[in-house]
Amino acid sequence: MSTQLKGPVATEIEDRLRAALSPEHLAVIDDSEKHRGHAGHDGSGESHFTVEIVSADFTGKNRVARQRLVNTALADLLREKVHALAIKARAPGE
Structure with a gap:
C-alpha cells in the first residue's frame, strides 16, 4: 500500500470536509504542479486542488x-490559501 504525503493545506481541507460532511470517500488531490506558470501558482505549491x-x-x-456545502466548509481557505478547487461531489450509490 502506498501513502501519498500531504501538505498542510491538503490536510486541512481533508480534516474540514471529514468534520463537516462525514464522507464515505474523500480524496484531496494537489494539482498545483500542473499549473506551474499559471495565475495563482506562486511556486510554493498547494494552490490548486481537486x-x-x-x-x-x-x-x-x-x-x-453540493458545491456550496464544500465551499462553506472551506470558505476561509478558499479566500486565503487556495487559488482553485475542482469539486467532484456525489451521493452514495451515484
Whole structure:
C-alpha cells in the first residue's frame, strides 16, 4: 500500500470536509504542479486542488448545492490559501 504525503493545506481541507460532511470517500488531490506558470501558482505549491467526495449529505441535492456545502466548509481557505478547487461531489450509490 502506498501513502501519498500531504501538505498542510491538503490536510486541512481533508480534516474540514471529514468534520463537516462525514464522507464515505474523500480524496484531496494537489494539482498545483500542473499549473506551474499559471495565475495563482506562486511556486510554493498547494494552490490548486481537486476534491473527490461521496457523502450522504449530498443526497437529493443538485450539483450547485453540493458545491456550496464544500465551499462553506472551506470558505476561509478558499479566500486565503487556495487559488482553485475542482469539486467532484456525489451521493452514495451515484
